[in-house]
Amino acid sequence: MEIDEILDRFYPLPTHSKKALKAHISEVRRPKGDILMRVGRVEKNLYFIKSGIVRAYSDSHSGDVSFWFGKEGDIVISMKGYVSGQEGYEHIETLEACDLYQMRTQNLEALFETDIHVANWGRKLIGYEMIKTEERLIAMQFKTAQQRYLDLIATTPDLLQRVQLCHIASYLGITQVSLSRIRAEIR
Amino acid sequence: MEIDEILDRFYPLPTHSKKALKAHISEVRRPKGDILMRVGRVEKNLYFIKSGIVRAYSDSHSGDVSFWFGKEGDIVISMKGYVSGQEGYEHIETLEACDLYQMRTQNLEALFETDIHVANWGRKLIGYEMIKTEERLIAMQFKTAQQRYLDLIATTPDLLQRVQLCHIASYLGITQVSLSRIRAEIR
DNA sequence: TATAAAATTTTACAAATGATAAAAAGCGAT
DNA sequence: ATCGCTTTTTATCATTTGTAAAATTTTATA
Numbered sequence: 001m002e003i004d005e006i007l008d009r010f011y012p013l014p015t016h017s018k019k020a021l022k023a024h025i026s027e028v029r030r031p032k033g034d035i036l037m038r039v040g041r042v043e044k045n046l047y048f049i050k051s052g053i054v055r056a057y058s059d060s061h062s063g064d065v066s067f068w069f070g071k072e073g074d075i076v077i078s079m080k081g082y083v084s085g086q087e088g089y090e091h092i093e094t095l096e097a098c099d100l101y102q103m104r105t106q107n108l109e110a111l112f113e114t115d116i117h118v119a120n121w122g123r124k125l126i127g128y129e130m131i132k133t134e135e136r137l138i139a140m141q142f143k144t145a146q147q148r149y150l151d152l153i154a155t156t157p158d159l160l161q162r163v164q165l166c167h168i169a170s171y172l173g174i175t176q177v178s179l180s181r182i183r184a185e186i187r
Numbered sequence: 188m189e190i191d192e193i194l195d196r197f198y199p200l201p202t203h204s205k206k207a208l209k210a211h212i213s214e215v216r217r218p219k220g221d222i223l224m225r226v227g228r229v230e231k232n233l234y235f236i237k238s239g240i241v242r243a244y245s246d247s248h249s250g251d252v253s254f255w256f257g258k259e260g261d262i263v264i265s266m267k268g269y270v271s272g273q274e275g276y277e278h279i280e281t282l283e284a285c286d287l288y289q290m291r292t293q294n295l296e297a298l299f300e301t302d303i304h305v306a307n308w309g310r311k312l313i314g315y316e317m318i319k320t321e322e323r324l325i326a327m328q329f330k331t332a333q334q335r336y337l338d339l340i341a342t343t344p345d346l347l348q349r350v351q352l353c354h355i356a357s358y359l360g361i362t363q364v365s366l367s368r369i370r371a372e373i374r
Numbered sequence: 375t376a377t378a379a380a381a382t383t384t385t386a387c388a389a390a391t392g393a394t395a396a397a398a399a400g401c402g403a404t
Numbered sequence: 405a406t407c408g409c410t411t412t413t414t415a416t417c418a419t420t421t422g423t424a425a426a427a428t429t430t431t432a433t434a
Contacts, residue, residue, distance in 0.1 A: 058325050058329075060329040062329075065325065065328050065329040067321070067324060067325050067328060079314075079317060079318055079321055080318055082314070083311065083314030083315060083317065083318055084314070084315070084318070089322070089325075112307055112310070113303075113307070114303075115303075116300075116301075116302075116303040116306055119303055119306035119307050119310060120299055120300070120306050120310075122310050123299070123306060123307075123309050123310035123313060124270065126310065126313050126314050126317055127266075127269070127270030127271070127313050128270060128271070129317060130266060130270065130313055130316060130317045130320065131266055131267055131270055131271070133317065133320045133321055133324055134254070134266055134320055135276070136324055137254060137320055137323055137324045137327065138245050138252065138254050138276075140324065140327040140328065140360060141252050141254060141327065141357065141358075141360040142245075142247040142249070142252040142357070142360070170328065170329070171328075173327060173328040173329070
């Protein structure tokens with residue numbers, strides 16, 4: 001997905017604002033398994049995914065827990081750093097070789113302060129992430145694991161093809177063994 | 188909590204921007220049990236809580252599920268309407284008599300388009316809600332119900348005094364019976 | 375205070391999920 | 405194709421959580 005299309009996804013940016021953003025964006029390629037962001041760091045960069053897929057995860061006593069997947073067209077940010085300049089609570093790693101558009105957080109923040117369209121673009125972007133997250137939280141609170149799995153294959157079936165089941169399982173809030181049981185039941 | 192303090196919570200607004208916001212804000216009192224927002228509506232108003240406590244909830248097959256509590260200083264919005272002008276998926280009701288600052292969504296949106304400070308204020312505001320929601324989602328995925336309950340009494344002990352346990356239970360993603368069991372264990 | 379209503383806890387049993395270990399299947403490199 | 409490694413499934417048992425109903429406590433109000 002090209003950068004113009006990605007930037008236009010949620011808010012119609014005027015040409016000059018899009019140009020201002022693009023002036024700070026470069027293209028990079030990262031191999032599979034590359035760590036884009038680490039827990040405890042204030043990340044200096046953010047990314048837009050041209051191609052490939054990534055996951056965000058946090059550490060737990062029993063391995064890591066994936067809580068977000070990003071693919072073509074998605075923005076990759078360390079949420080706490082992006083919002084408040086604080087250390088992130090997540091790792092983000094590539095699950096495939098990825099083509100990314102890279103931008104310095106600092107440059108985006110400067111544009112927020114000077115370009116009202118970019119500020120509103122950033123507001124919308126975080127808003128859409130917020131809705132997705134809130135809907136997932138609600139699903140976690142009152143849907144069964146099986147329902148959440150069925151929802152997942154209904155909304156993003158490609159995830160099942162591209163992401164290991166251990167990551168899908170932790171994303172759904174269950175163990176991989178439980179996920180296997182669910183898959184066996186509905187087969 | 189006074190409106191000036193609330194508006195300043197997450198982003199330092201210049202005087203003229205704060206004035207512009209306050210020009211559209213009026214004070215209202217709502218009784219306990221009042222419904223501020225309904226599922227399926229595009230809400231015309233948003234609120235800032237001067238005093239009192241409210242909850243957001245969605246319908247489920249087995250009663251309703253609380254997924255957010257708001258109290259003094261918090262903003263009350265229907266997330267989907269605020270972000271994308273679409274129908275909300277939540278009800279919001281007062282759990283105590285509330286003093287609220289009321290504003291028309293439409294007026295806030297107009298300010299977003301004309302005042303860059305308001306746009307950035309709105310961006311921050313949604314960002315802080317996003318972090319809280321993401322952290323809760325992660326907790327739902329890999330913490331036990333007992334840990335989530337202990338976290339709750341550690342971070343917002345007043346909630347236990349002000350909110351019925353059936354709402355706390357659904358907020359934690361468990362039944363009231365489970366919550367009772369947990370409370371008995373740690374007693 | 376007495377009474378009714380609402381909220382919370384307890385109990386018993388059923389269903390779902392977790393932990394662990396082992397088997398089976400899939401995949402890449404040679 | 406085969407070997408070695410990773411991923412997924414299966415099986416077992418323990419634990420957690422859910423459901424339903426009853427008992428108890430708290431709250432509201434006459």
